[in-house]
Amino acid sequence: MLSLSSSSFFPQRLLLVTAPALVLMLCGCKQEIAKEAPPPRPVRTVVVERGGLSQSIVLTGQIQAEKEVALAFRIGGRIIERSVDAGDSVKAEQVVAKLDPQNELNALRSARATLSAAKARLEQDSNHFDRQETLLQQGWTTRANFDQAQQALRTAQATVDDAKAQVEIAEDRVGYTQLKAGLNGTVTRRAAESGEVVQAGQTVFIVARETGWDAVFDVPAQVLRTGWGDADVIIALTDDPAVTAKGRVRQVDPQADPVTRTFRVRVTVNDPPPAMRLGATVSGRVEVDHGHGISLPASALTSKEKTPAVWVVDPDSLTVALKPVEVLRFDPGTVVLSGGLDGGEIVVTAGVQALHPGQKVRPLGVRS
Incomplete structure (x- = not known):
């Protein structure tokens, strides 16, 4: 039978027992080395530049x-004609609409008839006054008759004046049945139609000045x-x-x-x-x-103790540090700073949430 001596068997057993332990120790050392020296984290950065700040609104x-003018009739009535529409250009003296003038024409004829009667009465009272004045000078009439004739003449003259005023009013009302533009411009809105009964002052057209x-x-x-x-x-x-x-x-x-x-x-x-x-x-x-100020992408902004901050890269060691900043305003996609940076710093614009102070980074691209 083959036999082994105790002196040769012991080193072999020792080697079999210690070999796995050595392997585990070596693996642990590699893990510690990996934890102590992680690879630099890739980040995107910009170089801060101070320049003019303009905002496009x-x-x-x-x-x-x-200026827009509302055209309306000065009297009420029924519209019988509308000569313009929205979008049409009009002149100052152009007639844009008409009312039925029949009632106003009748009133004008009545006023003129009243004026004719008043003039006739005035002529009669004037002749009577002249006769009384002559007779009074000759002593053939009394002072009372003369005063009565004079009062009648004054009343007749007042009646004629009133009748003339009524004729002018009636003529104006006839003219009011025609609506004129009154200005050069463009009709922007039509508010009434032909056949519609409108009240005095009711808007018919809106006209914009030229x-x-x-x-x-x-x-x-x-x-x-x-x-x-x-x-x-x-x-x-x-x-x-x-x-x-x-x-x-x-x-x-x-x-x-x-x-x-x-x-x-x-x-x-x-x-x-x-x-x-x-x-x-x-x-x-x-x-x-x-x-003047500094404008950065909004993605560069983070916070430090509830205050705005940005990550600044040290160009020599390529490590990051958190630096507080003052924000002037927020624009779409950008943030404007009023303080905290002087210009020339390298600021991280992407990956800011995964950084910690002193961490090594690898800038993917440095741009202004």
Whole structure:
């Protein structure tokens, strides 16, 4: 039989027992080394630059006339003719509608007849007064008869004056049966039809003046606080942005709309092109200058103890540090800083939530 001596068997058993332990120790050392030296984290960065800050504000509005006039008859009646419609151009002396004039013509004829009768009575009383005056000088009549003739003459003259005034009123009422535009402009709305009975002062047409157009916008209060009202406004048609005009704020309503909580702003349109018609939908763009500052992508912003902060990369060690900043305003996709950075720093813009102070990073691209 083959036999092993105790001196040769013991080292072999020791090697079999200790070998697995050595393997486990070596694996543990590798894991500790891996934990102590993680690879740099890839991040996207930008180089901070201090420059001019401008804010572009775009609002949607409508072209309206600066002044609109409501046309209405000065008397009531039934409309028998309407000669213009919405969109038509009118002149100052142009007749745009007529009422049935029959009642006014009858009243005019009655007033003229009354005037004729009053003139006849005046002539009769005047002749009688002349006779009484002559007889009184000759002593053939009494003073009482003369005074009576004089009073009758005065009454007849007053009656004639009243009859003349009634004729003028009747003639005016006949003229009121024709509605004239009274100004050069464009009819923007028709409020009555032929055959309709209207009252005195009831709107029949709305006419916009030829000159003086406004672009009207509903502006939020925070936009007004940016100094929007002091800048030039570029007005463009929404369906054809190539058609543009310049404007300037003319009026801001002192009170906000109770429903939308916006303020009505009227911008005077300077030399509107022919394609920019009344009622057209337009956009108003304003560039507001806020001086100099720093603008960063909104993704770069994080927080430190509930205050805004950004991750700044040390260019030598490629480690990050959290630096508090002061935010001036938030724009779509960007954030404007008023303090905290001087310019020239490398700021992380992507992956900020997974960083910790002192962590090594590997910038994927440094851009301004």
